[in-house]
Structures are given as C-alpha cells and as structure tokens.
Amino acid sequence: MNKLRHGLARLSIRWKMTFWAAALMCILFLAYNAIQYIVINNWMFGRTESAALKSAEEIRSYFEIEKVTEESVGSIGPFIDSLNSSNQMIRILNRGGNPVLTVSDRLPEDWIAPQRADSTVSYTAWHGDDHLLVIRRPVDSASFEGTIEIVNNLESSDKLSKMLMAVMLAGFLVAFLLSGLGGIFLSRKLLGPIRELTVTMNNIKRKGLQERVAVPNGKDELGNLANVFNELMNQLEQAFHNQQQFVADASHELRTPISIIEGHISLLHRWGKNNPDILEESLQVSVQELGRLKGIVNELLELTRAEALRSDGEVCATPVIEAVNYAVRNFELLHPEFTFQCELESAEGAVVNFKHHHLEQVLLIVLDNAVKYSMEHKEISVSAAIEGGSIRIAVRDRGIGIPEEDLPHVFQRFYRADKSRSREQGGTGLGLAIAERLMRGHGGAITIASKPGEGTTVTLNIPVLAH
Known part of the structure; x- marks a missing residue:
C-alpha cells in the first residue's frame, strides 16, 4: 500500500486524474454489477424454489382430494409427470422414507438420497459440478402419510448466472477502458490552461515579465485563475x-547634492583652506546641500511608512475643521504675503477616522504645493463640505497649473512636471506621493484638477465617522 501511495505521489496531476477517474468508475460499476448479479441470482432462485413449492402443494392437495393411498400411488404417475419440469425429479416417500413413486426428467435418483421430512424444508446441495435444489414437503392425509420430495437441477440457472457474470466482466473491462480514456480527455481539457500557465511562467523566467496567459473561453475557475494571474x-x-524608476530617480536626486558637496570639498582640499572667501562659500553650499540631502532621506522614510500603512482596527476620531484651521494658521504665519480664504461652516463638527498628525501632514503637503506654485496671484481658498458619507476638502490656488498630460503622473515618486514641479521651486517630488498613500491607507482619496495658467484644485475625500 505504501509503494502504491508513493507511486501515485510521483505521478503528474494529469495521470492522477486519469487514475482516480478510472478507479472511481470501476468501483461504481463493480458495485452496481455486484448488486445486480445478487438480485438477479436471488430472483431466479426464488422463482425456481416457488415453482417447486407450488408443485409440492398441488401434489399434497391432490392426495387429500383423491384420497390416494400407498397402494394407489402408482396410478397418479401421469399427474406427477405433468407437474414435473426439465431436469427435475419428484419422489413420493412412504412413512418409512422409502420411495413409492419416482418421476424424473434427466436427473438420476441416486444423486440425492431419499429422506423423510416432518416439516417443509428447502436447501441446496452439490453432486459433483451439479447444483441441486431440494424441497421436502410432508403429506399427512386420511389415506396417506409420507413425504413429497422434489429435486431440481439448477444447471440452467447456473448457466444463466455464468453468462451474466461474463457479460458483466466484459462490461467492466469496457467501462475501465472508457473511463481511462475519458479521464485522459478530461485531464487534457481541464489541465490545458494550467499547462499554458506553466509555459507562460517558464517564458517569464526566460524572457521577462511581459508574457501573459491566454484566457480560455468561459468564466469557470480556470478562466478566473488565468485572469488573476x-x-x-x-x-x-x-x-x-x-x-526601477524609483531607483533611477532616487539615485539622480541623491547624486546631485553628493556631487556638489564632493566638488566643494575637493575645492577646499586643493586651495580653499587658506582662502576665507572660498571656504565660506563652500561651507555654505555644503550645508545647504546636506540639508537638501537630509530632506530627501526623511521624505523617503515618510514615504516608506505611508506605503506600509495598514488599518489596525483602531478608531482615531479626528475633528476635520480643527486640523484644517491648524494647518492654515501655520501657513498664514509662514507666508504673510498670501491670503487664505476658508469656507468651513458646512462641515462644522465633522469627525473622521484619520490619525491627527497624518491628516495634518496631508494638509501641509497640499498647502505647501499651493503656496510654492502660486507666482502672481497669492490667493488660496480652502473649503470643506459634507457630501453623502464623506467630507470633501478642497484647496484651490491660482498658480501656474499643471499640464493635462502630467496629471496622471503627479502622484509618482520624484515626478516633476516641466512647469508645475520644476527644481526652481524646490522640493523633492515626494510630497504628493506621501499624501496619496496616507489618504489611501485611511480609506480616503485625493484628486487633482488643474489648467495651466488658471490654477490647481486638490480635493481630499475622507469617509465621515460622525457629524
């Protein structure tokens, strides 16, 4: 059994399906044929036994009606012969168990020894290869006391049983063959998409990630598997x-300040150590670039934390208007030349499930961009309103705007549009990427609408926890 189990474990799924399909069909066919064989055999035996018992009852009734005596038993031979069937013997035994009349059709008398019976008995016996049914029925009439003995050769029934067995075995072999072929067909049909999936995986390993699986017709489990893959x-x-883009962009962003610092250190090493002007300039530039390098690293860390943000089930009830007012006040102090218009009354009392410092960070990023890219029109409006089950916070500036072709990419790391995110305005190109991931991690969404020369509107949609 262990060898069979290990052998099956080494087979491919295709041959396992073929084996188990054939095995299941064979087991079902064998069970059905066995039940059918037993039922038919019992039915044929029951028919033969019933016919013999009926004949014995008719003979007993005839003895009572005709008042047959032991001396006149020989006169009922024609009647007994009319009741006898092929391959059957009927014997009338007297009180002592001795035969007084025997009628036989191709069944020798010595195959079964006569025996007196006190009650009706039925059993089977063998004489060599011949299967016999023996019926004994007592007769106790006013004129005769003895036993009716009927012996039936079940040769015809046995031949029919053997023929039935042969037909069933032939059917079993045919069923085994057909179930094996059916298993092979079904395995090919069902495992075709899996083979394609395997081929595609091997192609991906050799050629790259651009390979895809051909999706089979239909929406079954294998089609869904191909779609998911x-x-x-x-x-x-x-x-x-x-x-790859991130590595390239990060390398470029980090290489610039490092190259600048390296250049000034080399300058100092060569001749700037004794020149106060060169020393001062190099130190100032190095400090500035180190600050920029530190900002890039900090924002990369913030981005990593934002991407790893997952809901832990903790409810953080943060009042929205309080967070917005806090962020706006800070920018009014930092940029007194700007005018901030707030329309927050319709969202008064709104509470969201958003960590307070994360919501402030998102608002600071959005407001910082609005200030950074507003050149001539230094006006920024902030509004909040409840829409359905969410609060909508909109920050609108009247700055340079973002070209339409750049809008789908503004949330990518280090992305800079030619006009809206140029290096002259400063920044690392990570702010909106951090904001988008923080919003997504808290179940919210951030969208941007903009037209070059007319300004940009950034909208934050956050599910409301209470209002």
Whole structure:
C-alpha cells in the first residue's frame, strides 16, 4: 500500500486524474454489477424454489382430494409427470422414507438420497459440478402419510448466472477502458490552461515579465485563475517598472547634492583652506546641500511608512475643521504675503477616522504645493463640505497649473512636471506621493484638477465617522 501511495505521489496531476477517474468508475460499476448479479441470482432462485413449492402443494392437495393411498400411488404417475419440469425429479416417500413413486426428467435418483421430512424444508446441495435444489414437503392425509420430495437441477440457472457474470466482466473491462480514456480527455481539457500557465511562467523566467496567459473561453475557475494571474503579472510588471524608476530617480536626486558637496570639498582640499572667501562659500553650499540631502532621506522614510500603512482596527476620531484651521494658521504665519480664504461652516463638527498628525501632514503637503506654485496671484481658498458619507476638502490656488498630460503622473515618486514641479521651486517630488498613500491607507482619496495658467484644485475625500 505504501509503494502504491508513493507511486501515485510521483505521478503528474494529469495521470492522477486519469487514475482516480478510472478507479472511481470501476468501483461504481463493480458495485452496481455486484448488486445486480445478487438480485438477479436471488430472483431466479426464488422463482425456481416457488415453482417447486407450488408443485409440492398441488401434489399434497391432490392426495387429500383423491384420497390416494400407498397402494394407489402408482396410478397418479401421469399427474406427477405433468407437474414435473426439465431436469427435475419428484419422489413420493412412504412413512418409512422409502420411495413409492419416482418421476424424473434427466436427473438420476441416486444423486440425492431419499429422506423423510416432518416439516417443509428447502436447501441446496452439490453432486459433483451439479447444483441441486431440494424441497421436502410432508403429506399427512386420511389415506396417506409420507413425504413429497422434489429435486431440481439448477444447471440452467447456473448457466444463466455464468453468462451474466461474463457479460458483466466484459462490461467492466469496457467501462475501465472508457473511463481511462475519458479521464485522459478530461485531464487534457481541464489541465490545458494550467499547462499554458506553466509555459507562460517558464517564458517569464526566460524572457521577462511581459508574457501573459491566454484566457480560455468561459468564466469557470480556470478562466478566473488565468485572469488573476494576468492581473498579478500586470501589477508585478508595473511594480517592477516603478521600482526601477524609483531607483533611477532616487539615485539622480541623491547624486546631485553628493556631487556638489564632493566638488566643494575637493575645492577646499586643493586651495580653499587658506582662502576665507572660498571656504565660506563652500561651507555654505555644503550645508545647504546636506540639508537638501537630509530632506530627501526623511521624505523617503515618510514615504516608506505611508506605503506600509495598514488599518489596525483602531478608531482615531479626528475633528476635520480643527486640523484644517491648524494647518492654515501655520501657513498664514509662514507666508504673510498670501491670503487664505476658508469656507468651513458646512462641515462644522465633522469627525473622521484619520490619525491627527497624518491628516495634518496631508494638509501641509497640499498647502505647501499651493503656496510654492502660486507666482502672481497669492490667493488660496480652502473649503470643506459634507457630501453623502464623506467630507470633501478642497484647496484651490491660482498658480501656474499643471499640464493635462502630467496629471496622471503627479502622484509618482520624484515626478516633476516641466512647469508645475520644476527644481526652481524646490522640493523633492515626494510630497504628493506621501499624501496619496496616507489618504489611501485611511480609506480616503485625493484628486487633482488643474489648467495651466488658471490654477490647481486638490480635493481630499475622507469617509465621515460622525457629524
């Protein structure tokens, strides 16, 4: 059994399906045929036994009606012969168990020894290869006391049983063959998409992430598997592309301040140590670039934390208007040349499930961009309103705007549009990426609408916890 189990474990799924399909069909067919064989055999035996018992009862009744005596038993031979059937013997035994009349059709008398019976008995016996049914029925009439003995050769029934067994065995072999072929067909049909999936995986290993599985017709489990695999590969390819882009962008952003610092240190090493002007300038530039480098590293850490943000089930009830007012007041102090218009009355009392410092961080990023890219029109409006089960916070500036082709990319790390995110305004290109991931981690969403030269509107939609 262990060898069979280990052998099956080494088979492919295709041959396992074929084996188990054939085994199941064979077991079902064997069970059905066995039941059918037993039922038919019992039915044929019951028919033969019933016929013999009926004949014995008719003979007993005839003895009572005709008042047959032991001396006149020989006269009822024609009647007994009319009741006898092929391969059957009928004997009339007297009180002592001795035969007084025997009628037989091709069944020798010595196959079964005569025996007196006090009650009706029925049993089977064997004489060599011949299967016999023996019926004994006592007769106790006013004129005769003895036993009716009927012996029936079950040769015809046995032949029919053997023929039935042969037919069933032939049917079993045919069923085994057909179930095996059916298992092979079904395994090919069902495992085709899996084979395609395996081939595609091998192609991905050799050629790259651009390979996809051909989705079979229909919406069965295998079709869903192919769709899920293709979607997973799309996400993986996009993530791999984003990772490559991130590494390239991060390397570029970090290389610039490092190169500048390296250049000034080399300058100092060569001849700037004794030149106060060169020393002062190099130190100032180095400190400035180190600050920029530190800002990039800090924002990369913030971005990593934002991407790893998951809901832990903790409810953080944060009043929205309080957070907005706090952020706006800070910017009014930092940028007194700007005018901030707030319309927050319709959202008074709104509470969201958002960590307070994360919501302030998102608002600071959005307001900082609004200030940074507003050149001539130094007016920024902030509004909040309840819409359905969410609060909508909109920050609108009248700055340079974002070109339409750049809008889909503004949430990518280090992305800079030519006009809206140029290096002259400062920044690392990570702010909106951090804001988008913080919003997504808290179940919210951030959208941007903009037209070049007319300004930009950033909208935050957050599910309301209470109002």
